[in-house]
Amino acid sequence: MKKKAQEEMFGFVIIAVLIAVAGMMFLLLQKPQQKELRNDQTSNLLYSIISYSSSYNNKPLGEVIEECDLCDKDCIMCDTAERELEEILSIAQREGGFISGNQINGYILNVSGYKELVVKDGELIGDKIGNFVIIQSGKDIIVTLYIYH
């Protein structure tokens, strides 16, 4: 009688284990959702940034960045570009337009041509989304923005 009860319990445990394994397999085999890295909002922001009329002779910020990339010394345009980029990104984050409905951990903007310019704030942790824009000049300047949320 005792042996039979043990056998029944053993059978039940096997059934439970089999069901659990089947469940796990089902969950694991489900196609994982691909996280979209590119984001239209960041793309719109980048295009707005490069065509914004800066305080440097009213020139579009894209052109200011271009001039800065070719400048060797006493580069006021580089200071202007850096300051305005910092201000724009900080206001953009405050206005909550980076990603609708998400808490932002931090962001990094990288301008890379002959020179490298980096503007960042917050902690660069969590999922990231972003986009890039190319300013065509002597050497293409790539402006990349990543938002961490």
Place this chain on the structure above:
Amino acid sequence: MKKIQNWNVRYFKQMKNKKAQMKIQEMAFVLIALFLLFSMAFIFYVKLKSSSLERTSYELKQSKALSILDKVVAMPELSCSKSLGKESLCIDEDKLKAMNTIELNGYKELWRGIKEIKIKKIYPADEEFIVHSSEIKDYESYSSFTRICKQRYENTAFYQCSIGIVLISI
């Protein structure tokens, strides 16, 4: 002797009945346990699915809002003049000011399903324009960046651009 035999038969019949009852009980317990296990698995699965459904619904609403945003920016009533060259994909501030002050009946059909459209200049200056507004105040808002440009004349006409944000509520 016959009495003893009868008693034995009765005793074994009773024992058999008890054993059968035990088996039925055992079976019932196993069935209950299995039912509980399956319901737990089902609840877990439903929770998982509903959270992904919520996410999908949010993403769909967001992409709908963003496509409306693109349409708003590209509307000839708001977009910059192409005659001024490369700044054609932007919002003309003068047109925006005009839209802000007049509520045209003809646009009611166009704004169907949209609760509010707000365009805000965020850098360098702060200014807000309401393109469309309804009385319903409970809604979800989505936003995207754009350029807001103002025509200026210094020998020739050119656009001076600011950074703006378009807020759409659906």
